[in-house]
Amino acid sequence: MTINRRDLALSTLALPALAVSALALTSPALAASADEEAVAKKVEAFRLAQIAADPKALGALCADEVSYSHSNGRVEDKATFVTNATDGKSKFLSIEYQDPTIKVVGPAAIVRFHWVAEQEMAADGKKVPTNLHILMNWQKQGDDWKLLSRAATKL
Secondary structure, eight states: OOHHHHHHHHHHHHHHHHHHHHHHHHHGGGOOHHHHHHHHHHHHHHHHHHHHHHHHHHHHEEEEEEEETTTOOOEEOOHHHHHHTTSSSEEEEEEEEEEEEEEEETEEEEEEEEEEEEEEETTTTOEEEEEEEEEEEEEEEEEEEEEEEEEEEEO
């Protein structure tokens, strides 16, 4: 078998790429970090607390300084958000957080997802679908992650 300089050069370039590929498949650094997993659990707990309209759970998941912004531009502090989310004027029939991404940056986590939900209004039984893009910012406070801000955009 004859090997020319071109074949040798190409194989030399391919070896580092193969090594990086093998490292990527076996490296735990590319797996979700412990903080990312902790934030993911908090995000899911938040979704479940919204469906259940559970004021205690929602309050526990939010930082005291939370800024909760709705897709209509209304901004609520913690007390107002928890009160309005649990007042019984509507109930969530379903909430899905689709295609979530979590990026931890120091003591902060940036969470984005597509929100697809359906609410039923208590006054008239009307069902209202919502289709939003959500941005949540979580902050590590001690060993716990708390929702610091949330913004919604209509799709």
